[in-house]
Amino acid sequence: MEVIELPIEVLKEAIWNVNQLDAAMMQRLRVSIGKYGLVQNLVVRKVVNDYEVLSGNHRLKLLRELDVKKVPCAIVDVNDAQARLLAQALNHVHGDDDLGLRAELIREVMNVLPEDEVLAILPDTMDGLKGMASMGQETLAGYLQNWEKARAIRLRNLIFKLTQEQLQTVEAAINYILPEAKRQQGISPNARGTALYLICKSFVGKENGHDN
Amino acid sequence: MTSIRPNQIMVTGSNSSAALHDLRLIPISRVDAKTLIVRNHYSHSLPGGTKMSFGVILNNRLLGVMTFGVGPFYGYKLVNDATPDDVVTLTRLWLSDELPRNSESKVLGVALRSLKRDTSLKFVLAYSDPAAGHLGIIYQATNWLYTGLSTATPLYDIGDGTLHHSRSLAHQLGSHSIRYLTLQGINAKAVPQSAKHRYIYFLDESWHSRLAIPVLPYPKEDREMNGSH
Numbered sequence: 435m436e437v438i439e440l441p442i443e444v445l446k447e448a449i450w451n452v453n454q455l456d457a458a459m460m461q462r463l464r465v466s467i468g469k470y471g472l473v474q475n476l477v478v479r480k481v482v483n484d485y486e487v488l489s490g491n492h493r494l495k496l497l498r499e500l501d502v503k504k505v506p507c508a509i510v511d512v513n514d515a516q517a518r519l520l521a522q523a524l525n526h527v528h529g530d531d532d533l534g535l536r537a538e539l540i541r542e543v544m545n546v547l548p549e550d551e552v553l554a555i556l557p558d559t560m561d562g563l564k565g566m567a568s569m570g571q572e573t574l575a576g577y578l579q580n581w582e583k584a585r586a587i588r589l590r591n592l593i594f595k596l597t598q599e600q601l602q603t604v605e606a607a608i609n610y611i612l613p614e615a616k617r618q619q620g621i622s623p624n625a626r627g628t629a630l631y632l633i634c635k636s637f638v639g640k641e642n643g644h645d646n
Numbered sequence: 647m648t649s650i651r652p653n654q655i656m657v658t659g660s661n662s663s664a665a666l667h668d669l670r671l672i673p674i675s676r677v678d679a680k681t682l683i684v685r686n687h688y689s690h691s692l693p694g695g696t697k698m699s700f701g702v703i704l705n706n707r708l709l710g711v712m713t714f715g716v717g718p719f720y721g722y723k724l725v726n727d728a729t730p731d732d733v734v735t736l737t738r739l740w741l742s743d744e745l746p747r748n749s750e751s752k753v754l755g756v757a758l759r760s761l762k763r764d765t766s767l768k769f770v771l772a773y774s775d776p777a778a779g780h781l782g783i784i785y786q787a788t789n790w791l792y793t794g795l796s797t798a799t800p801l802y803d804i805g806d807g808t809l810h811h812s813r814s815l816a817h818q819l820g821s822h823s824i825r826y827l828t829l830q831g832i833n834a835k836a837v838p839q840s841a842k843h844r845y846i847y848f849l850d851e852s853w854h855s856r857l858a859i860p861v862l863p864y865p866k867e868d869r870e871m872n873g874s875h
Contacts, residue, residue: 530685533678534701534708562677570672570703574756577673578764581698585731595820 439504446484447491465554475508489524537569665746671756674701682711687740710741726856732768762849770847777840785845786864795841803835
């Protein structure tokens with residue numbers, strides 16, 4: 435295998451390339467190449483008078499955009515089947531990040547670089563990155579005590595399954611009492627829940643002979 | 647890393663008591679827990695209703711996951727006068743075989759002591775699937791009470807090539823009632839599942855006397871029961 439710089443006009447995308455990048459990921463690659471340059475050689479093979487790109491088809495598109503004249507390429511001598519196999523191997527044979535080590539690494543990066551710069555290159559969301567960076571920063575006791583407090587104040591779900599006909603009736607009843615519920619909801623942030631409560635309270639009161 | 651069965655005590659990896667001492671249990675996000683469980687746990691799935699997710703850290707590496715969730719809908723009824731808020735179910739436990747021997751007992755012990763100290767939970771449930779060759783050895787090693795085989799919840803076949811959990815079917819179609827689904831023109835069938843070994847651990851020992859079902863001897867491997875080894 436040899437590595438040489440080839441004129442960009444002799445490089446051709448592999449028509450059988452199955453790897454796709456959506457617009458957002460392409461933009462991240464664009465930012466990365468713009469910032470760091472082409473840090474990985476393309477992998478190509480000679481086909482008649484041109485070179486077919488086995489690895490780096492997306493990078494090739496961006497290099498054309500950037501009007502790059504010469505591209506460093508690793509040239510391999512392989513047949514059609516081996517070319518496809520190598521392309522698959524280059525795309526799919528890789529490790530998985532250890533999430534604990536990644537959390538530490540992301541923390542170090544985010545301590546130094548601005549969030550926008552990190553998000554422009556990595557395919558994570560800000561929430562995801564912040565969540566990752568916070569791994570291991572909260573004590574077990576603190577987490578459980580917060581969990582305990584949260585569940586003490588959480589509003590409770592009560593799930594009903596209704597037919598369309600039943601739902602219409604329930605909705606009509608809730609909407610009927612909703613203005614009153616909004617006046618009476620107190621600390622509850624849920625007016626519809628309060629409306630249902632008032633309907634039930636009224637029913638129970640009547641059943642017990644009280645006038646509500 | 648390789649997947650281990652959740653009820654087996656580790657027998658591989660280094661046997662360093664120093665490494666065991668260095669293990670840390672930390673809270674992690676549900677997303678990170680799911681990533682590791684899907685990647686490594688034999689079930690390759692994290693059930694809905696996860697309430698707490700913990701990671702097992704050794705030398706800054708995340709090498710294990712433990713999740714607690716709602717578990718079976720009526721699990722709380724195993725204990726008299728309990729409510730759903732009194733219980734969580736240990737839903738997944740995966741540890742890398744890079745961790746030292748007895749790591750499972752260690753992290754389970756830390757988790758149970760923390761739940762006892764920092765929450766008002768009263769008991770924890772755990773299940774082991776004999777159909778997958780699991781007896782619940784880790785629960786036996788950490789002194790859980792064995793309460794026999796649980797009533798198996800069926801999965802549901804609605805003809806789409808996937809067996810659905812009742813909770814996911816109810817979420818998707820509004821109900822898992824065979825009668826209701828049949829009336830709606832859906833050819834739904836309940837597919838029986840094997841019963842699972844059920845263990846219970848009381849965080850509040852004063853609740854032990856409320857257990858509504860008998861405690862049974864721990865199940866053993868057939869070869870032990872048959873005295874063939």
